Amino acid sequence: MNSSDSTLWNAELRTQTPLDIVRWAVARAGGRAIVSTNFRPYEAAILHLVTQVQPEIPVLWVDHGYNRPATYLHAEALRAKLGLNVKPYLPRMTAAHRDAVHGPIPTTDDEVGLKRFGTVMKLEPFQRGMKELAPTVWITALRKVQNPNRAGLDIVSHDQNFGALKVSPFFYWSDADLDAYLARHQLPNEWDYFDPAKADEKRECGLHAAWGGKAVGNPS
DSSP, rough: OOOOHHHHHHHTTTTTHHHHHHHHHEEEHTTTTEEEEEOOOOHHHHHHHHHOOOOOOOEEOOSSSSHHHHHHHHHHHHHHHHOEEEEEOOOOHHHHHHHHHHOOOOOOTHHHHHHHHHHHHHHIHHHHHHHHHSEEEEEEEOTTTTTTHTOOOOOOETTTTTTTEOOOOOTOHHHHHHHHHHTTTTOOOOOOOTTTTTTSTTTTOSSSHHHHHHOOOOOO
């Protein structure tokens, strides 16, 4: 994929529905599409969407061990409702082990600590999952409104960290659009989600930022 490809594809897909974008992505994948999730708010929408096109699509989930009970219950509810083919990847160190050795989760003013935490508990298992599943197309729930880093992306981009074509069907959708989608399809939402690797909503954990690939060694 080169820049002219992405410019053309994004121009074409900008007028398509999210369902059409997923169909386009799956058709390009050669049977090697995946979707990633963390079961945060609104993730039910992307999981419902992709399973309309490919019901058995692998769902890469890094369970870092710090999810709240509501998030685990939400994950199980969606697994049952949508028949999700969840592929969980866990860190090599449990949450209890990490806390005993390194102490509490780093705070928002400890950028070095947060990156170290994210590398061990999130990036390494995610990279392991991407290596084992080896997708050519990676479907995500990224949206323009989420943070400044993501605002600079688009529906389609080549992911430098993991060497896959990254496709975000809801990229231009608002929270209100997704609220309506969830209501229309009678899907649950989950508001108790917390990502300890991000610490706040405007910070990237590394999966979609250049530093993440460097932190664990860029596989591509």
